[in-house]
Amino acid sequence: KNQVEQSPQSLIILEGKNCTLQCNYTVSPFSNLRWYKQDTGRGPVSLTIMTFSENTKSNGRYTATLDADTKQSSLHITASQLSDSASYICVVSASNYGQNFVFGPGTRLSVLP
Amino acid sequence: GAGVSQSPRYKVAKRGQDVALRCDPISGHVSLFWYQQALGQGPEFLTYFQNEAQLDKSGLPSDRFFAERPEGSVSTLKIQRTQQEDSAVYLCASSFYLDIYSNQPQHFGDGTRLSIL
Numbered sequence: 001k002n003q004v005e006q007s008p009q010s011l012i013i014l015e016g017k018n019c020t021l022q023c024n025y026t027v028s029p030f031s032n033l034r035w036y037k038q039d040t041g042r043g044p045v046s047l048t049i050m051t052f053s054e055n056t057k058s059n060g061r062y063t064a065t066l067d068a069d070t071k072q073s074s075l076h077i078t079a080s081q082l083s084d085s086a087s088y089i090c091v092v093s094a095s096n097y098g099q100n101f102v103f104g105p106g107t108r109l110s111v112l113p
Numbered sequence: 114g115a116g117v118s119q120s121p122r123y124k125v126a127k128r129g130q131d132v133a134l135r136c137d138p139i140s141g142h143v144s145l146f147w148y149q150q151a152l153g154q155g156p157e158f159l160t161y162f163q164n165e166a167q168l169d170k171s172g173l174p175s176d177r178f179f180a181e182r183p184e185g186s187v188s189t190l191k192i193q194r195t196q197q198e199d200s201a202v203y204l205c206a207s208s209f210y211l212d213i214y215s216n217q218p219q220h221f222g223d224g225t226r227l228s229i230l
Contacts, residue, residue, distance in 0.1 A: 043221030
């Protein structure tokens with residue numbers, strides 16, 4: 001069964017600190033992997049999209065990495081800000097599902113002053 | 114507006130009632146998705162449209178769920194004879210075009226929070 005797991009389930013850090021969120025997937029065959037940020041009560045917003053040939057992609061203070069061999073991805077946030085408090089969702093596209101995407105449960109990040 | 118618009122933002126219904134949720138995608142976007150998101154969970158795929166064609170409805174949980182996009186723009190998700198387990202946030206997303214080789218992002222609306230009493 002195609003699955004996406006994320007860890008930790010939740011994380012609390014102080015403003016200005018860095019953190020790394022993890023994503024493991026069993027989706028096969030693999031098309032691409034996406035990270036989304038979802039603020040409370042809002043829809044997800046795309047941060048990065050990576051294909052199997054890309055092993056890193058940055059978007060400002062967000063840097064995503066992908067190891068297609070081990071089926072792992074990480075999202076690194078540098079110099080965290082209070083506005084980074086949100087859920088971060090890893091999404092993997094399965095080629096044979098066509099338009100279907102497999103969403104992870106998300107990591108809930110809280111940045112404290 | 115420039116983004117995906119969903120209405121209503123909140124809907125409360127009694128068990129057994131029918132509800133209709135609306136999605137206005139970004140103008141010109143070909144692909145439209147519906148997702149169901151339970152509290153504290155990631156979104157789960159319900160159905161996908163390419164223009165007016167419903168290409169994948171494998172995620173619809175039962176025949177009480179029905180979605181349409183008759184003119185290839187606005188879409189409606191209808192739930193008949195609602196049950197308490199239907200309570201969730203229903204998200205709509207659109208993209209200009211999406212196939213298995215496309216890396217275009219999906220643009221999400223802010224969802225409709227449905228509560229069934």
